[in-house]
Amino acid sequence: MLQDRLSAAAPRVFSVSGLTTLIKEALEDSFQTVTVEGEISNCRPSSSGHVYFTLKDSGAVLSAVLFRGKARSLAFQPADGMLVQATGALSVYAQRGSYQIVVDSLSLAGEGALLKLLEERKRQFAAEGLFDSARKKPLPAFPRCVGVVTSPSGAALRDILQIRRRRNDTVSVVVLPCPVQGAEAGGRIAAMIRAANEWRLADVLIVGRGGGSLEDLLPFSEEAVVRAVADSEIPVVSAVGHEIDWALSDYAADVRAPTPSAACELVVPEKAGIVRAAAQIADALYAAVRVKLERSRLLVKAFAPESLELRFRTIEQPLLLRFDDAKEALLADMRDTAEAYRRRIENTVRDLKGANPKAIxxxxxxxxxxxxxxxxxxxxxxxxxxxxxxxxxxxxxxxxxxxxxxxxxxxx
Structure with a gap:
């Protein structure tokens, strides 16, 4: 027993490793197989194929790991908000002094409370038309100022500023600071969106934060935020979490970006590209002007006296030929007609003479x-x-x- 071993060793001082080893042995011996029901949170699939996540309920959380071999045999993809039953053994991770469950099998136990809540809200907002494509506004091609509704100390803002500096440092950035998680976050986010619209602080808004668990992202699915995004006269890009994350603000926004960095790429035009495009347009304009000038020179040259006389003769000669041909054709026509009438008159005279009673x-x-x-x-x-x-x-x-x-x- 762990208690006996601790009592026997009472006079000496334990090292951290020694005490952790005793706890590890006791815990793993006592909970070799256990089934735990809870809601998945902070699910993080790794590139190696292992899946790390947290099981939680209203009172506690438990770290869990599902190794690659077991993950391949699952009939579903674990995701935040799922209510599951995990069967496995408890293990102590000595380097961190924490314990976790190493999952052998994982099965669905029903919808998670948060996921169910979000689905209900999603259906409600969709029925109201907040997600309709007709409400979507195009992003400005050349914004002068970008408003960012996020935490001023978060990595998302640093990424946005860095990308803005690299792409186009002439675009201004207005930071509308607010908390992005916690009970007050939703109201503060909505208030900043409304303030940006009231004072026309920007040409386009980025609303978002970096990655996190489903609970961390929950403020961006609150009713106040969704309605503020949908009602915004300024185009809104929703950039909440990573690519696999989602929030209801994504559906209400004019554009959804997979990350805050991607949102900045969308709204800030690349200055080098604009310069290249302007140079190409200028070259095309100069070329068009040169062609017009050359054509004008040729036109002016065509109005020199010798050119005009030649052009007149070129135009006149065919007309004179056509006139002569028409005159000859007309005279020939008149001769043929006169001859035909002469013959008809002679025949008529002869017939009249032949029909004269005195002649008979x-x-x-x-x-x-x-x-x-x-x-x-x-x-x-x-x-x-x-x-x-x-x-x-x-x-x-x-x-x-x-x-x-x-x-x-x-x-x-």
Whole structure:
């Protein structure tokens, strides 16, 4: 027993290592297999594949480690806020004088209280439209001043200032100091966002902090902060924690950045890039001006007297040729038309002459009509014996009396 060993060794003074060894042996012998239920917090997967985290409840916390081999067999990814049951052995880490549970198996025991609370808030704010994409505002391309709502003593501010100095030292930074964890943090963060808007202290705001546990990041999910971010007339970049961390301010902000450093990269344009772009635009402008000047010189040169005369002749010659061709075509048309009309007139005159009754009579024909009725006699059948006829040869008139009449058909 540990108590017996301590009593037996009472006269001597223990070294720290000796006492820790006794505690380690006693603790590990007594708790070789134990199952603990608690909420995961400060979960830190390492590059080696091991997972370090804390199990907690309302009264205490317990460090835990899940080694790579056991972590690979899990059916889920451990994350902050999960309520789990961990089975393993207690172990003492002598170098730190702390104890932890080395987890052999890990199973879900239900949603963690914090995670459940955040999900409920998220649904509420989404239903109110605080996360709608229509509310999102674009970030200014060339901000003159960047406001940073964070702790003045935190690593996040140092990273932002360093990156701002490297990228573009002409951009001003206004620090709006506030605590970023604890009971009062949410109200102070919201107050700084509202103050920045009221006094127009910046062109864009970075609201955030460095990494931490789910509890550490909780102020950025409080209702006051989410509403202040959503209502901000100044564009807001939410930069809470590391890439795997999240807060409800991420959803309400105009842009979410994985880290404060990344947020600074987003809002501060690189001065060297602006200078390069300006130089390229200037070169393109000079080139365009040179082209315009050269074209203007050519245009002015084209208005010299000899050039104008040549251009006039070049324009005139085709027109003169077209005029001559048109004149010849018109004259030819007129000749052809006149000839056609002459032939038609000659034919008409000939036809008229041929149809003239006097011409017919001149060829030996005569017109015969009844002397009494003056009707034409066209056939021998129309003549009657004793009928007086008037015969009109080419000249004069002959009076005759019908003594006989015969037709070609009857021969009478």
């Amino acid at each position: 009579l001149a060829r030996g024909y005569a017109v015969v009509r009844d002397a009494a009725t003056k009707t034409l006699v066209r056939s021998a059948a129309e003549a009657a014996l004793g009928q007086t006829l008037e015969i009109f040869p080419r000249d004069g008139v002959i009076m005759a009396e019908v003594s006989a009449a015969k037709t070609a058909a009857t021969g009478a």
